[in-house]
Amino acid sequence: MDLEDRVRALEDRGEIERLKYEYARRLDDDEFDSVVELFTEDATYALEGWGTHEGHAEIAAFIETTLADAFEYTAHVMHHPTIDVDGDTASAEWYLEIHYALADGTAGWRQGRYFDEYEKVDGEWLFSSMSHTILARQRSEYEVVEDERYGEIIEYGAPR
Template identity: 30%
Template sequence: MNQEAAVQQLLDRAEIEQLRGEYAMCFDAHDLDGAVACYAPDGEVQVGGDEPVRGRETLREWYGELNELMGEWSHHYTSATLRIVSQDEAEGRLYWLVPANWSDGRAHLQAGQYHDIYRKIDGRWRIQRRHATWFWSRFMEWPGNWAQRDPLD
């Protein structure tokens, strides 16, 4: 790999890392337009063995339903891999932990991974395919709303 290609690969990796963070922050803030903009126009999400949800408009509706169900949450990425496959394709995995306060008031904690395919479209990286797999998901006893608690209490 020549120096120009190596620099481009570093720039691509940095943009994809930014995309990963942008997705999490938009989704956590219930910014559905921002979260869906992280996907390719024909991008998709598949959760476990469920049928994939495809296309930005369908993804927006699907994420809206999740917002109503899950209430408030916060993505925390832990371990990650990223491999640039070609000039316009990359793949990676992200492990995540998500504490949440469901809309019905129950506290919830889940962990899993995203297996992503990224595609460069019009010079910008987007999520082409995201496959989410849960390692575990538990409701738990927690006094009050974790998002509103003072960490020093």
């Protein structure tokens, strides 16, 4: 692999990392209607416990209704990716931690792994497949409180 190929591989990896972080940011910022733009037209989106959704229409409907209605707050943390690039396709495994508050009055965190496939379309990396599995979780009651230092925050209660 010559220098140009090695630089391209590093650039591809950086673009794929940015794509994953953008996915998390859009979910956390309630930009649900724009998340589907990060996927290929024929992508598959399969979240453990939430079913499998295929293509832009199904993915958008699921995110904009089910996810948007279920969560009051999310903070996704993606880390330790293993990214393999092969030309205009790539695959990756990521560790996930998500802190969340649900509409049912509970909050908690989940830890798991994402398994992604990517395609470069018109020079831009997009998700062609995304799935995840949850390995651990904790849930408890919560309330929103006013903190002297941080302002309005979520305060966890006793585990459920």
